[in-house]
Amino acid sequence: MFKIKKGDTVKVIAGKDNGKEGKVVSVDQKAGKVVVEGINMITKHAKPNAANPNGGIVQKEAPIDASNVMLVYKGKATRVGFDVKDGKKVRVAKATGEIID
Numbered sequence: 001m002f003k004i005k006k007g008d009t010v011k012v013i014a015g016k017d018n019g020k021e022g023k024v025v026s027v028d029q030k031a032g033k034v035v036v037e038g039i040n041m042i043t044k045h046a047k048p049n050a051a052n053p054n055g056g057i058v059q060k061e062a063p064i065d066a067s068n069v070m071l072v073y074k075g076k077a078t079r080v081g082f083d084v085k086d087g088k089k090v091r092v093a094k095a096t097g098e099i100i101d
Contacts (some may be wrong), residue, residue: 003071003091005079005101010069011077012039017064021072025061033063040064073100079087 004010006025022036042062048055070077071093078095091100 002027002066004034004066009072010034010036011072012036012064012068013070014068015040015064027066028063028080031063032066034066034069035061035063036069037061050093071100073098 006024006027009023012018017039019041022039025035025037027034040062041059044058044060046052046055046058053081071080073093081092081094082089083092093100
């Protein structure tokens with residue numbers, strides 16, 4: 001089980017976007033990477049196609065390593081742990097001990 005899920009709000013703790021917050025758009029568990037809205041923006045040169053007839057330069061988010069982001073819970077960045085409650089594995093905020101989901 002991965003500590004960060006799609007839809008979570010995370011804070012970047014390392015790299016060029018250090019300190020910024022954003023929402024997780026997608027998670028790649030195999031590679032250990034996450035794509036965060038508005039973070040780690042890259043410039044991509046796109047060929048003309050049906051969706052984009054002119055082509056040109058496009059700004060998009062690139063994946064960032066999951067170890068470089070921290071979950072934000074109730075406005076505070078926290079580490080994430082796991083507990084078993086009622087036979088179900090749940091995520092727990094280490095800062096407060098509260099169940100996240």
